[in-house]
Amino acid sequence: MPDWELVCGLEVHAHLKTRTKMFCRCELEYGGAENTHTCPVCLAHPGALPVPNARAIELTILLGLALDCEIAKRAIFARKNYFYPDLPKGYQISQYEAPLCGPGRFLLPTEDGDREIGIVRAHLEEDAAKTVHAGGATGRSVGADYSLVDFNRGGTPLLEIVSAPDLRSADEAMSYLRLLRQTIRELDVSDADMEKGTLRADVNVSVRRAGEEGFRPRWEIKNMNSFRYIGRAIEAAFRQQVEAHESGEEVAQSTYDYDPDTDRLTVHRSKEEADDYRYFPEPDLVPVEPSAELVERLRGQVPEQPADRIRRLTEELGFAAADELVSTGNESKAEALAAEGLDWKTAAAVAMNRGDFLPENASVLARIVEANVTREALDEAFTAAAEGPIEADAYLSRTAVGDEDTLAPVIDAVIAANPEQVETYRGGKEGVLGFFVGAVMRETEGKADPKVVNQLLREKLKG
Numbered sequence: 001m002p003d004w005e006l007v008c009g010l011e012v013h014a015h016l017k018t019r020t021k022m023f024c025r026c027e028l029e030y031g032g033a034e035n036t037h038t039c040p041v042c043l044a045h046p047g048a049l050p051v052p053n054a055r056a057i058e059l060t061i062l063l064g065l066a067l068d069c070e071i072a073k074r075a076i077f078a079r080k081n082y083f084y085p086d087l088p089k090g091y092q093i094s095q096y097e098a099p100l101c102g103p104g105r106f107l108l109p110t111e112d113g114d115r116e117i118g119i120v121r122a123h124l125e126e127d128a129a130k131t132v133h134a135g136g137a138t139g140r141s142v143g144a145d146y147s148l149v150d151f152n153r154g155g156t157p158l159l160e161i162v163s164a165p166d167l168r169s170a171d172e173a174m175s176y177l178r179l180l181r182q183t184i185r186e187l188d189v190s191d192a193d194m195e196k197g198t199l200r201a202d203v204n205v206s207v208r209r210a211g212e213e214g215f216r217p218r219w220e221i222k223n224m225n226s227f228r229y230i231g232r233a234i235e236a237a238f239r240q241q242v243e244a245h246e247s248g249e250e251v252a253q254s255t256y257d258y259d260p261d262t263d264r265l266t267v268h269r270s271k272e273e274a275d276d277y278r279y280f281p282e283p284d285l286v287p288v289e290p291s292a293e294l295v296e297r298l299r300g301q302v303p304e305q306p307a308d309r310i311r312r313l314t315e316e317l318g319f320a321a322a323d324e325l326v327s328t329g330n331e332s333k334a335e336a337l338a339a340e341g342l343d344w345k346t347a348a349a350v351a352m353n354r355g356d357f358l359p360e361n362a363s364v365l366a367r368i369v370e371a372n373v374t375r376e377a378l379d380e381a382f383t384a385a386a387e388g389p390i391e392a393d394a395y396l397s398r399t400a401v402g403d404e405d406t407l408a409p410v411i412d413a414v415i416a417a418n419p420e421q422v423e424t425y426r427g428g429k430e431g432v433l434g435f436f437v438g439a440v441m442r443e444t445e446g447k448a449d450p451k452v453v454n455q456l457l458r459e460k461l462k463g
């Protein structure tokens, strides 16, 4: 399918890190007992009136500034009308025609320089409550015995960041999402944790012929909360749409569900039931008019962006490693080790492969890594380093066996015992090297120096 191009945009939703809800003073608590954080406002009792959360407005502007957005002089809350049991008002308060943050852009670093991803808008709304379907096999409403609603989440401030349809591959969409998540986290705007549900994404996918202007109908995949499935869903949507276009089938604009078991998308909501939310300005709230002073004060709080640091670290590490290190939030660990004298490449590799450690242990850990201790000793050191202060002496004495004369016979034996894998390796599948390294490490009870083992194996396997 070389002449088809993917057209993808993401709508990213993040729970804001405020102490209280968007329009009432109920406290936000992840994992709190059901229906313990509610009040007349978030339960929609008659006559209860919303009061906007000033901190949520500030956090939204802060993120907007980081995304180079125009900040509205006058933003308007709007009612988005629809019925659902977890939405007791019968409408959600959102922003429609006048969002807080207007057009902006996100410069995504790539192997070949920056790609500009347009930001259409970033607006503020409230989340719905959470419905739990019980008794069914699938956890969905169909087939469930009964459903329960937990109103703790109802009214949580929710930031929605809408990108332009500028993403051209599943990989690019994932890098954008990863880096946007890191940007959100560093601004302390949200935990942005998919597992906890504080970060979700709607994915819009269409395809077109290379060079074609304009857009074909798109599929929307709503409420995705797994990075892996987002990537797979985008690829599946691309394949299915190209197949449909090529066989002359109609591709209608609809909402789709992704099924990881079949790796296919199925229609969730058809065109005939298309959304009609009858938006209108929320009569219970005045427009939000952020002062120039507030916007300037917040602009001063935007730190150096992770994208900038990827560009800088690319010189030390190459793009792929710099991108991975920064986007996964492991950079500060690497920085701590590099500050203690480890070269950046080693520091980055250690930071990516090891868990968190207490900052006070960075200096001892750097020494242990350089001393070439056994893998076992290294594992123990890093496990202990997350708990409390560690002593270097306990680990430094346990150096790895890097002596070629000792390792050569072990390696020869492993090679002799696995002729099939040797053939596979010589056939061009270099990934099999890991199998041999693993075998040698087992034979030496983890005491061999993996660097030397790797090097010797490569030499001997050349044949």
Ligand SMILES: [Zn+2]
Residues within 6 Å of the ligand: 021, 024, 025, 026, 037, 038, 039, 040, 041, 042, 043, 155
């Ligand atoms: Zn409340």
